Amino acid sequence: MSKEIGITVKKGADLSEWYTQVVTKSELADYSVIKAFMVLRPYGYSLWEKIKDFLDRRLKEANHSNAYFPLFIPESYLQREAEHFKGFTPQVFWVTRAGENELSERLAVRPTSETIVNETYSKWVRSWRDLPLLINLWNTVLRAEITATRPFIRTSEFMWQEGHTVHATEEDAEKEVMMILEFYRQLIEEQMATPVLLGYKSDSEKFVGAKYTTTLEAMMPDGKAIQMGTSHHLGQNFAKPFEIKYLGQDEQTHYAWTTSWGVSWRMIGALIMLHGDDKGLVLPPRIAPIQVIIVPILYRTGDSKAIIDKANKLGDLLGKSGIVVRVDSREQYTPGWKFNEWELKGVPLRIEVGPRDLEKHQATLVRRDTSAKETVNDDAVVAEVGRLLEDIQRNLFARAKASLDASISESKEYEQFKKVIGGQGGFVRASWCGERDCEQIIKADTGATIRTLPLSNDKPSSVCIRCGKPGAKVAYFARSY
């Protein structure tokens, strides 16, 4: 690997350039030959696999199954739900030819699969016995991005999962939407150590075609929010045009209720920005593709074999206790070079085994999150590594939670609101009259949108931050990715 190693810009000095360097130099991803498309490299793919495995297990425990639906959607199906079509059509890639032949109807490359899935569900759902129908798809979707793009955060093709469920009652669909939101919270907060605000989207920000959308919003170091995932109650907005009906226990025919929900590799982008530092990536242990890297330090050639043996033995021991560990005994690189590389790749814990460690029957442990260094007796290494990994996980979340909390301010006055949004940013909690027009004016004035409305649905005590009419809802405003 002959490459320029190391990040050449400080995170605090130029977040955007820092981000690009971290993504590419850590070998998570690379730019593609087509603008706005990205190659997910093996290291990034194994990170995605960790994320996917956790969520896939949760979904299966809750009786969801995976399936695969075709990539193409005929234009006539996409048009079936009018609002949905209007929302997606500016971003759709269209297939118009196959080989030498012009197609009689153009095909959309899936921007999301509600239409083709619900069309198919209408054949599968007949009776109350068929419900709930709980299916998840792991695939990629395509939405042409013509403005600023950024690896993971905004790409024209992205990897995600999209869940599509059918229920007998509105309440069952509601429960599903909220259960998925909780699964997403567990994934994002407990696995990825990324604290979020949960809540509803406003009508103008909800999924096109949804009855309502719930969301998880994280805060980035530059004061901009990022949407981590969404879970939608679709009401009967798709069941009706697609004729998803079932025969109830009451022997009557009813329209069903549907939901959809998704998280994408965008979560990885947020994770990078939130936890990374001037040395590169910092990965939370629970989702790190490599949790521990062991570097043998070979100064005097006489010790080499014994040191490498010890490093390998330690690796075996940790591996057997369920820790994902790798021993880096490559000869062509110095220990210092390796330290830099594994720090750049965000491996949570490094173990150094040198001549002194060999002599003293110990190992040296270095945390990625704090750079704290400690020596541990050989027989205590496994327990200490376990303890440290848990502590790193906890610390990353606590640190991020503190900065999320610190980013939230309250505003009761529009001029001050505009100053905060235009200045340090973060979430600004304010009263809103509930009117779409007012929301649009705030966006035009400040660039901020309503990121979320709290689940509690509390009525505010003060008047709307902009228009001064009675406040209908508490809202969290922010600029966003």
Add this chain to the structure above:
Amino acid sequence: MSKEIGITVKKGADLSEWYTQVVTKSELADYSVIKAFMVLRPYGYSLWEKIKDFLDRRLKEANHSNAYFPLFIPESYLQREAEHFKGFTPQVFWVTRAGENELSERLAVRPTSETIVNETYSKWVRSWRDLPLLINLWNTVLRAEITATRPFIRTSEFMWQEGHTVHATEEDAEKEVMMILEFYRQLIEEQMATPVLLGYKSDSEKFVGAKYTTTLEAMMPDGKAIQMGTSHHLGQNFAKPFEIKYLGQDEQTHYAWTTSWGVSWRMIGALIMLHGDDKGLVLPPRIAPIQVIIVPILYRTGDSKAIIDKANKLGDLLGKSGIVVRVDSREQYTPGWKFNEWELKGVPLRIEVGPRDLEKHQATLVRRDTSAKETVNDDAVVAEVGRLLEDIQRNLFARAKASLDASISESKEYEQFKKVIGGQGGFVRASWCGERDCEQIIKADTGATIRTLPLSNDKPSSVCIRCGKPGAKVAYFARSY
């Protein structure tokens, strides 16, 4: 599930109609709204997951990593390897518009990823230290099928994996090609119980752009062969146009050597056709999504609770010993209905627990492959289930191997050759002069192609089956899917 259960046509009477019914009624897959596209339903997806998990593990053990490459390939890249482009272009779906905009260069929806992958590899490979580069992609590819289509066997979009590797020497690439061929054989023969002939493709049947192609060919009950997977040595045919070069230990720049290889959900189609019977699917235990189905038989309501308890306890016990088991205690269906359904779905082993079994501390085990029935004492059930599953796996392979062997005939005379190909079919072993023209005439005369040339590369003792010139190669001819 209000549906017509049960296959209404005999496998021997109408293989094609039987196949379609098995695929759809067992709920492996469904037709899509677009011709030649297919929905992989949850049951089919979990079968694919079993296949995928096995191969993914093998590849990772051999130091391969997964990655993801973009769906679209600009036309100019696809054209870079001329033969390759010519081979695929009649089947390519073209994206020409994004939203309201005409694209300046049309984009191919990937028919396979050699071009975009090798373009990217040319950036990643610099030194001999970067080699071998061993990457696998799990994705779908699209090739417009305009003639007869069939679920799993021939669809315009299919799920597969495509491996793409780079090596320092021709020999290393050769070893990779053969190692992968062996992994595929293990998957297909040992997991899927589907015996195959291994060998080379002739030049006219090889992958467009390959130096040579190796293949695995199975035989279907109608005497037609099916290609199960291929592993290609690409020589330097892609390394040169895409400029994949590395600095060797000799300090000189060398072009690298590449391979590619793939298996798809087509393997599932072959599996269905090969092992299925008049009742439906028959799945080999090692890849069955459900290995054992337990059906409580509730005649007298007094026993119900005790019988269901026993069924559940047995399920727990089997589950703990690593067997994938499900208890079907649905109340709305009769035992007979359930027997039919799980037979249709090909579950290898059924356990019945009825009043008599409860009384006598036993369970009744019924094999899907032979319908053989036996009663086993409660304390012997786990061991006997394990033994039977292994025996079913072995039996399915042995049965299929016997019919593969029986399908192979030898021919030294063209009229007789034509009669066999046009009659019972199967593989016909014959001498071939090695000329492409002769191969084409045989195809035009009989519909048969050279399915494979043995790896042993034996010279035949007799003259070419058609032209009478000296035989250059032994070839296995057959008509095929």
